[in-house]
Amino acid sequence: MPGTALAVGVVACTAALAVGLCSMAGAAAFGQRLAATADAAVLAAADAASGAVDGVPCERAAELAATGDAVVADCRVDGLVATVTVSARFGVLVVSASARAGPPPAAE
Incomplete structure (x- = not known):
């Protein structure tokens, strides 16, 4: 019987x-x-900020985030550069991810 307890363990x-x-x-x-x-959400926001697509940048980001079952926790647009943070629930945890998009910095 000692082998049985070991096997169960x-x-x-x-x-x-x-x-x-x-x-x-x-x-x-x-x-x-x-x-x-x-x-995807930050690219949509950057496209809206640049005028490539119609709409308000953060609203566009929220639309795309919703397709991925996430919500926009933070959205900032500075000129043509957009920064978006999305969040979603994984079990009991709230998980977030951030992304930034815009034109490359000017060469000096």
Whole structure:
């Protein structure tokens, strides 16, 4: 019977490790998806700021963030440079990602 207790312990540890690793993989995938949503939202805001598309930059960012099941937590436009932070819930946590877009800085 001592071998049975050891086997149960090994199986329980293996199961706990597998669940933990799957949770971490899910969080990593969620983070990448949220970063992509932030990138798309900031590009929409920068396009609106430059006049390439119609609309208010931060409203355009919010529209795109909503398609990725996220909300715009912060949106700033300085000239043609837009900075957007989006957030979404992953389980009980609120996760955020930021992105910045605009023309390249002038060469000196």
